[in-house]
Amino acid sequence: MNDKASVRNVFSVRNFRLVFFGALVSEIGSVLYSFAVSFLILDLTGNNAFLQGLYLALGSVVLLLVTPIGGILSDRYNKSRIMAVCDGLSGIVIILATLGMYLFADAKVQLIFLFAVGILNNLLAGLFTPASGSLLPLIVEEEQFQQANAYNSARSSLQSILGVILAGILYAAIPVKPLFLIVGSCYLISGISETFIHYDHKASGGKLTLKLALGDMKDGFHYVTSQKSLLVLMAAIMFVNFFINPINSNFLPVFIRSDLAGAPEYLLESILTPELWSSIISMLMAVSMLLASLILSSKTPPEKCGRYVARCLAVIAATMIIFTISYWLFASGNISINAILIILCLFALILGYAISNINIPLNTALMKIVDHDMLGKVVSITRVISMGLIPIASLMAGAILQYYSPTALLIVCSLGFTATALFVLLNPETGNI
Numbered sequence: 001m002n003d004k005a006s007v008r009n010v011f012s013v014r015n016f017r018l019v020f021f022g023a024l025v026s027e028i029g030s031v032l033y034s035f036a037v038s039f040l041i042l043d044l045t046g047n048n049a050f051l052q053g054l055y056l057a058l059g060s061v062v063l064l065l066v067t068p069i070g071g072i073l074s075d076r077y078n079k080s081r082i083m084a085v086c087d088g089l090s091g092i093v094i095i096l097a098t099l100g101m102y103l104f105a106d107a108k109v110q111l112i113f114l115f116a117v118g119i120l121n122n123l124l125a126g127l128f129t130p131a132s133g134s135l136l137p138l139i140v141e142e143e144q145f146q147q148a149n150a151y152n153s154a155r156s157s158l159q160s161i162l163g164v165i166l167a168g169i170l171y172a173a174i175p176v177k178p179l180f181l182i183v184g185s186c187y188l189i190s191g192i193s194e195t196f197i198h199y200d201h202k203a204s205g206g207k208l209t210l211k212l213a214l215g216d217m218k219d220g221f222h223y224v225t226s227q228k229s230l231l232v233l234m235a236a237i238m239f240v241n242f243f244i245n246p247i248n249s250n251f252l253p254v255f256i257r258s259d260l261a262g263a264p265e266y267l268l269e270s271i272l273t274p275e276l277w278s279s280i281i282s283m284l285m286a287v288s289m290l291l292a293s294l295i296l297s298s299k300t301p302p303e304k305c306g307r308y309v310a311r312c313l314a315v316i317a318a319t320m321i322i323f324t325i326s327y328w329l330f331a332s333g334n335i336s337i338n339a340i341l342i343i344l345c346l347f348a349l350i351l352g353y354a355i356s357n358i359n360i361p362l363n364t365a366l367m368k369i370v371d372h373d374m375l376g377k378v379v380s381i382t383r384v385i386s387m388g389l390i391p392i393a394s395l396m397a398g399a400i401l402q403y404y405s406p407t408a409l410l411i412v413c414s415l416g417f418t419a420t421a422l423f424v425l426l427n428p429e430t431g432n433i
Helices: 014-045 049-076 079-103 107-139 142-173 176-194 210-225 228-260 274-297 306-331 337-369 372-387 390-403 406-426 428-432
Strands: none
Touching: 014 049, 014 079, 014 107, 014 142, 014 176, 014 228, 014 274, 049 079, 049 107, 049 210, 049 228, 049 372, 049 390, 079 107, 079 176, 107 142, 107 372, 142 176, 142 274, 142 337, 210 228, 210 372, 228 274, 228 306, 228 337, 228 372, 228 390, 228 406, 228 428, 274 337, 306 337, 306 406, 306 428, 337 372, 390 406
8 A cells, every 4th residue: 555645746747747737728728618608609599409419419429539549649659749739729720710700790600610619629639638648657657646637637626616717707708709719828828838748758660550540449449348347337437428418518508598597586696697607506516526636636546446436426316316306396486596506506516526536536547457558549448438428418408408398308317327326336347446
């Protein structure tokens, strides 16, 4: 067992600092953009939830298709250069599209720009993510893995806190186009910082051909499919994402626009706009994730984390059921908008804490188990499997919201999540993770 006091702080590693702070800047930009674009699409389409779902689905499909290619490239080429190029191009794409939106005021043309940016940025994210996810074991020591993963999770939470606060303030204070220019600048700054990351990269022999690429992809799938317990967990995570992603991406913007903005009065309306309430809810989830990350950064990782992860999934399932019942009571007029706001805040706190206690142990276990020369491919395959059904989930959620009701969406998500949690809890392979 590692003695926490003897482990060198990961921030003493120059490369980690560059990765950490570069990612912080770009992710704040990502939060600003995601916050603004969801509301902008609803504004441009007259609150058409289906088109918002289609936007999310198209981006997810592109991400899904490109990520395996990103895994192959990240195991063959310099990971930090891949990251720098992708962040730099993301910034350029957003800035150019924003300039186009200045020139063309028509709502349909602006929608085309937004959809194009969503597709291109998800393409670049598919190349970026495997490189970023497989870089950490090459720049820190093994005993620092959980500490580094915990700090990265804390960074994501911190950027969510800062990002949503800034997003709510800036979205209300300035036009959306200057906000998009700020986002593009964040990506450019991050790309520049990533050019200073240096590690001992060993170039792969031979030119990358289609045959070699297909062989690399086959090797990655063979490795993953040979691990039965890993397959079970990734299948579970895929369905977890399927049923939980619509809550943040589809339900929350519609709740803010329809229920909260349409209420005759609501809690703290004199100081908080509906968009700022959206920021508060996201911030509470991020604060909870930050707290869990800081706690885990001081702990030695367990040899097996599967059962612990399964219990966290059960907590999320129970919380979702309670929230669904609460929203149904609100929609039927039995509780007030203020009550559902408070319940939603509590839901966000529990959800954030549980998610960090799932992600950090799993990422640490993955880094220890997988060979470094396979990690890019495994990260990409894991991401593809875990996100495989999100495009369908986005379309499903948009259709349910458009043609049925938010209550119907919450019922579907709660039932699906409960089934997934039971599957993981009762599966004998879970104990081997």
